[in-house]
Amino acid sequence: MSEPQQPILEARGLAKRYGQVVALDGVDFELYPDEIVAVIGDNGAGKSTLIKALSGALQPDEGEIRLDGKRVRFRTPGDARSAGIETVYQDLAVAPSLDIASNIFLGREARRRGPLGLALRMLAKRSMRRDAARHLQELKIGVQSMGQPVENLSGGQRQGVAVARAAKWAERVAIMDEPTAALGVKETRQVIDLILRVRERGLPVILISHDMPHVFELADRIQIMRLGKRVAVVTPQTHTMPEAVAIMTGATRGELEQALIKEGPPAELPEEDA
Amino acid sequence: MTSETSAQPARAPSPLEWIRRFLAAPAVGPFLALLLTMAFFSLKSDRFLQGPNLSLVLQQVMVVGVLAIGQTLVILTAGIDLSVGTVMAFGQIVMTKFAIDQGFSPLTAIALGILACVAFGVLNGALVTGVRLPAFIVTLGTLNIAFALTHIVSKDLTYPPGTSGASTLPSQLLFFGRTFTVGHTEITYGVVLMFVLFGLAWFSLTQTAWGRHVYATGDNPEAARLTGIKTWRVLLSVYTVAGLMYGIAAWLLVSRTELGDPNAGQTTENLDSITAVVLGGTSLFGGRGTVIGTLIGAIIVGIFRNGLTLIGVEVIYQYLVTGVLVILAVAVDQLTHRRRL
Ligand SMILES: Nc1ncnc2c1ncn2[C@@H]1O[C@H](COP(=O)(O)OP(=O)(O)OP(=O)(O)O)[C@@H](O)[C@H]1O
Ligand SMILES: [Mg+2]
Numbered sequence: 001m002s003e004p005q006q007p008i009l010e011a012r013g014l015a016k017r018y019g020q021v022v023a024l025d026g027v028d029f030e031l032y033p034d035e036i037v038a039v040i041g042d043n044g045a046g047k048s049t050l051i052k053a054l055s056g057a058l059q060p061d062e063g064e065i066r067l068d069g070k071r072v073r074f075r076t077p078g079d080a081r082s083a084g085i086e087t088v089y090q091d092l093a094v095a096p097s098l099d100i101a102s103n104i105f106l107g108r109e110a111r112r113r114g115p116l117g118l119a120l121r122m123l124a125k126r127s128m129r130r131d132a133a134r135h136l137q138e139l140k141i142g143v144q145s146m147g148q149p150v151e152n153l154s155g156g157q158r159q160g161v162a163v164a165r166a167a168k169w170a171e172r173v174a175i176m177d178e179p180t181a182a183l184g185v186k187e188t189r190q191v192i193d194l195i196l197r198v199r200e201r202g203l204p205v206i207l208i209s210h211d212m213p214h215v216f217e218l219a220d221r222i223q224i225m226r227l228g229k230r231v232a233v234v235t236p237q238t239h240t241m242p243e244a245v246a247i248m249t250g251a252t253r254g255e256l257e258q259a260l261i262k263e264g265p266p267a268e269l270p271e272e273d274a
Numbered sequence: 275m276t277s278e279t280s281a282q283p284a285r286a287p288s289p290l291e292w293i294r295r296f297l298a299a300p301a302v303g304p305f306l307a308l309l310l311t312m313a314f315f316s317l318k319s320d321r322f323l324q325g326p327n328l329s330l331v332l333q334q335v336m337v338v339g340v341l342a343i344g345q346t347l348v349i350l351t352a353g354i355d356l357s358v359g360t361v362m363a364f365g366q367i368v369m370t371k372f373a374i375d376q377g378f379s380p381l382t383a384i385a386l387g388i389l390a391c392v393a394f395g396v397l398n399g400a401l402v403t404g405v406r407l408p409a410f411i412v413t414l415g416t417l418n419i420a421f422a423l424t425h426i427v428s429k430d431l432t433y434p435p436g437t438s439g440a441s442t443l444p445s446q447l448l449f450f451g452r453t454f455t456v457g458h459t460e461i462t463y464g465v466v467l468m469f470v471l472f473g474l475a476w477f478s479l480t481q482t483a484w485g486r487h488v489y490a491t492g493d494n495p496e497a498a499r500l501t502g503i504k505t506w507r508v509l510l511s512v513y514t515v516a517g518l519m520y521g522i523a524a525w526l527l528v529s530r531t532e533l534g535d536p537n538a539g540q541t542t543e544n545l546d547s548i549t550a551v552v553l554g555g556t557s558l559f560g561g562r563g564t565v566i567g568t569l570i571g572a573i574i575v576g577i578f579r580n581g582l583t584l585i586g587v588e589v590i591y592q593y594l595v596t597g598v599l600v601i602l603a604v605a606v607d608q609l610t611h612r613r614r615l
Contacts, residue, residue: 057500078502093497095490097561102486107501109483121482 006069007032008204009085009173014053014063016046023049024060025228031173036195036205038215041225041248047208048090050225051175054206055087056080067172078107084171088179090208092162096151100143101125101132103150104165139164139194156187163191167198174198175206180214192218212241224248300563304554304570311574315581322584325459335576336450336468337362337530339569340523341543342550343475344395344516346568349551350479351492351512352560353402353409357394358520358547359539360420365391365524367424370433370534373444380444388521394420395517402513403506417544424536433534443532451529464526471522475565488512493561542596546575549596552603559607575599 007030016024024046031037039047053060056074065072067083074080080087094103110124110131111117117124129146136143141160143153150158159182166174176195180188192214199205209215215222216236224232224247232247239247296302315322341358348355369387372378378386394416401412434442450464479485490498491508498505528534554571556563578599582592 076502076504077500078504081502087500089500091496093494093500095493095497095561097493098486098489106486106490106498107503109486111483120477121484123481123483123486125481 010066014060016060022228027230031204035220036218038207038219038222045225046228085173086166086170087175088162088166090177094150099147101129101146104132155182177208301567304567308570311577319584331576331580332465333462336464337523337527338546339468339572341547342568342572344519345547345551347512355413357413357416359543360417361394362520362524363539364420364424365521367428367534380446391521392517395514399510399513403509428536448529450526472569549600550575
């Protein structure tokens with residue numbers, strides 16, 4: 001087991017059960033610097049459960065998580081956020097009645113300088129709005145006013161806000177669970193460009209998606225999950241889309257899968273030059 | 275609060291759009307309802323709009339108003355507090371009994387009474403967050419516990435014992451019933467305190483991170499948790515602050531009635547505090563609402579009670595009217611907020 005590089009984020013033997021349902025069944029995972037890893041699998045394969053374990057949203061029953069090789073235990077999503085891991089959850093996790101700026105700064109509110117902030121803990125509303133507006137503009141997410149409640153936004157804009165929040169605060173890892181699920185063609189393109197821009201900033205990204213063409217366009221490596229297990233890790237170079245889908249659905253002969261599992265992650269990581 | 279920095283220059287909205295926006299702004303609806311109510315009663319009774327009567331209305335509103343601050347916080351987190359009235363009654367009995375029977379100094383007695391209410395708030399909050407019971411059931415339980423304790427501690431007596439006449443309660447307990455005059459209008463200290471508390475609540479809810487977290491927790495608790503907010507802590511703080519409000523309301527009630535009455539706070543205050551919050555535009559679904567709206571709502575409730583008395587409606591019909599009022603307000607809330615994300 002001599003890896004060429006140490007993973008930024010790594011999981012070993014993660015297990016999670018909900019009563020009879022085994023959502024995760026001893027899953028391994030690794031994310032190396034500067035890469036985009038896609039996680040694919042059918043509905044209920046355990047993708048969201050995996051990333052929730054990685055982001056502190058749930059506690060795995062078994063297994064361990066390592067950040068930079070050091071064992072970590074995220075008891076709350078706040079722990080993972082403080083460690084620099086930001087997540088766009090599948091259901092977006094926005095507060096619909098709060099405005100855009102409040103959502104982007106939720107849990108990370110900036111206080112005013114001086115006595116108003118120190119003694120009265122007063123929020124720096126104006127500068128947060130300005131900051132949020134600038135940030136959204138940079139990411140080319142079009143919304144009219146930072147003061148609109150998020151519930152008044154279209155599905156795509158709402159998703160844009162969730163992605164923008166993760167992009168704003170992520171320092172080590174950005175995790176995105178189906179960030180383009182509700183989007184039109186143009187908006188999907190924008191989010192994909194956004195993901196590429198996040199990677200250009202040197203952040204590794206974990207991307208969950210059912211959209212195979214996009215997965216194959218973006219991902220450096222693809223982790224395939226089925227029934228709570230990792231069945232393979234492939235790359236767009238070694239496998240075609242139909243092959244990956246075949247592995248995902250379990251349609252190919254057992255030997256092929258077995259071979260792939262044993263092979264594990266490729267010894268050589270693709271070279272990055274973004 | 276309504277002026278926004280636009281990311282893009284917005285098109286100039288049409289006059290119709292302005293009207294729509296104005297009506298949709300929080301507390302505008304309640305404010306219009308307030309004006310309508312006032313117009314109605316001033317047509318029915320000449321005395322209604324006179325200074326002394328309006329000052330009486332505010333005096334009657336101060337207890338329910340302060341209770342409604344606590345109720346607003348709880349409802350913003352998508353909870354409900356049915357224990358408000360009896361918890362306040364308990365605090366009021368603790369205050370008066372300890373001041374008279376146990377020989378505690380008046381301020382210590384007041385502090386103990388407020389503390390008793392805070393303890394109930396903490397209990398409510400701990401059961402809602404720790405044991406994850408629905409607020410409705412928890413506070414229905416504590417309503418009965420506080421009710422029982424009130425009667426056990428007071429042995430069904432009012433404090434001070436005996437009937438009317440000049441109250442023998444120490445002056446500190448009566449402080450918030452005292453008045454000062456501005457021009458020709460008498461203003462009660464308790465009313466001033468109520469406005470100050472509303473101001474503080476407004477500040478905390480709109481200008482601090484805690485306020486944002488209260489809204490977020492009520493709006494989408496899972497999202498709040500996922501963004502790293504410790505929602506249990508937010509909820510516990512909300513119920514605790516609510517308890518503090520009930521304790522202060524107990525002091526105000528003692529100041530106004532000049533006695534500790536074990537039968538106080540059992541029917542009208544509970545419902546009135548909820549009515550005030552809902553009339554004020556705060557949604558029972560949580561996450562939407564303002565304390566300014568609640569203040570207006572509390573005043574509307576006070577005006578109804580006062581105005582109905584002025585025009586000679588019997589007390590029992592006042593119950594009927596306030597009952598109808600709260601159902602109407604909740605119906606409006608249901609219709610406007612049912613459609614969620
Ligand atoms: N809170 C929960 N309680 C009970 N079962 C759960 C819970 N969360 C997930 N599961 C179950 O765990 C399994 C994996 O779910 P998960 O959400 O991880 O799937 P997924 O791969 O993200 O699917 P999708 O593509 O539909 O998002 C499913 O069978 C699901 O029913
Ligand atoms: Mg999922």
